[in-house]
Amino acid sequence: MLKIVCIPAFNEGQIIEDVIQRCKVHVDKVIVCDDGSTDETFKNAQNAGAEVLKHKKNEGKGAAMKTLFEHVKKIEAKVIVTIDGDGQFLTEEIPKIMKPILDDDVDIVIGYRFDDTTEMPTYRKMGNKMLDKFTNLAAELPFRDTQGGFRAYSKRAITEINCNTKGFGVDAEILVDASTRKLKI
Numbered sequence: 001m002l003k004i005v006c007i008p009a010f011n012e013g014q015i016i017e018d019v020i021q022r023c024k025v026h027v028d029k030v031i032v033c034d035d036g037s038t039d040e041t042f043k044n045a046q047n048a049g050a051e052v053l054k055h056k057k058n059e060g061k062g063a064a065m066k067t068l069f070e071h072v073k074k075i076e077a078k079v080i081v082t083i084d085g086d087g088q089f090l091t092e093e094i095p096k097i098m099k100p101i102l103d104d105d106v107d108i109v110i111g112y113r114f115d116d117t118t119e120m121p122t123y124r125k126m127g128n129k130m131l132d133k134f135t136n137l138a139a140e141l142p143f144r145d146t147q148g149g150f151r152a153y154s155k156r157a158i159t160e161i162n163c164n165t166k167g168f169g170v171d172a173e174i175l176v177d178a179s180t181r182k183l184k185i
Helices: 016-024 041-047 061-072 091-102 122-139 155-160 170-180
Strands: 002-009 029-035 051-055 077-082 108-110 151-154
Touching: 002 016, 002 041, 002 061, 002 091, 016 029, 016 041, 016 091, 029 041, 029 061, 041 051, 051 061, 061 077, 061 170, 077 091, 077 155, 091 108, 091 151, 108 170, 151 155
Parallel strands: 002 029, 002 077, 029 051
Antiparallel strands: 077 151, 108 151
């Protein structure tokens, strides 16, 4: 069974090749959804050896995630890792985030972005923390980072989760839906 990285990307042409190359060290396949980029994202992702899906116009991160999830449902993968195409996450942590899925312990693993206080501007960090509180209150969830895009999913999780939000709210929507479906997070 394959280990796959899925990357939603919009206008990440300058960094996407590097992100893909760093991901390929840890998995069998990298799939990118170019969400209507107007730069070289599509070409550069192909040059880096990724399978690339393309939206004709920018539809939002949620739409890109939905396209990726629908695509990987057809593939026999043991674990699917999502990582943003902007290079903000440490790809060397992919094995760490995959391990609980590979060990059949859980269905979803959430990467946590806030241990390094210098990486994200304070206003974004505070905004994310407020969104975490609202999401956790609304859905009675106990998670520290409901907005992050660095996650690992089991095949079961990918098969059962529905993504309907087109924008950045998709990350919280996935956790609410997974919780409702009693997936182990």
